[in-house]
Amino acid sequence: MNFRPAPALRPRGVTLVEALAAIALIGIVLPVAMQGVSLALGAGAMARRSAEAAALAETLLNELVISGDWQLGDQEGSFEPDWPGYSWATRSYNRDFGLVEIEVDVTWLWRGQEKTVQLSTLVMP
Numbered sequence: 463m464n465f466r467p468a469p470a471l472r473p474r475g476v477t478l479v480e481a482l483a484a485i486a487l488i489g490i491v492l493p494v495a496m497q498g499v500s501l502a503l504g505a506g507a508m509a510r511r512s513a514e515a516a517a518l519a520e521t522l523l524n525e526l527v528i529s530g531d532w533q534l535g536d537q538e539g540s541f542e543p544d545w546p547g548y549s550w551a552t553r554s555y556n557r558d559f560g561l562v563e564i565e566v567d568v569t570w571l572w573r574g575q576e577k578t579v580q581l582s583t584l585v586m587p
Contacts, residue, residue: 537551
């Protein structure tokens with residue numbers, strides 16, 4: 463016959479010290495995690511705006527080259543109402559070998575600062 467001692471009678475539950483330790487740990491980890499989430503969301507939004515600006519600049523640059531409107535000189539405007547908040551400016555520079563560089567800047571405001579995406583290409587008149 464096997465005799466096993468009775469298990470120790472220990473109340474089941476969480477002690478006050480364990481509860482306080484858990485609360486302190488959550489109080490330290492949670493703000494850091496939320497800061498990380500906030501930074502990630504901001505970086506994602508900035509990346510989206512930059513990608514939109516680059517696509518708008520590429521479209522405008524292609525239109526200028528195809529239509530020949532780059533020969534009209536420096537121009538500027540906005541993408542309103544389809545793309546509110548984005549404005550553009552174009553410049554052209556004479557380069558070597560009879561080439562002309564066309565430069566397009568697309569600008570928008572991000573958290574009170576002006577951000578710009580710049581694209582350029584070379585054309586032969």
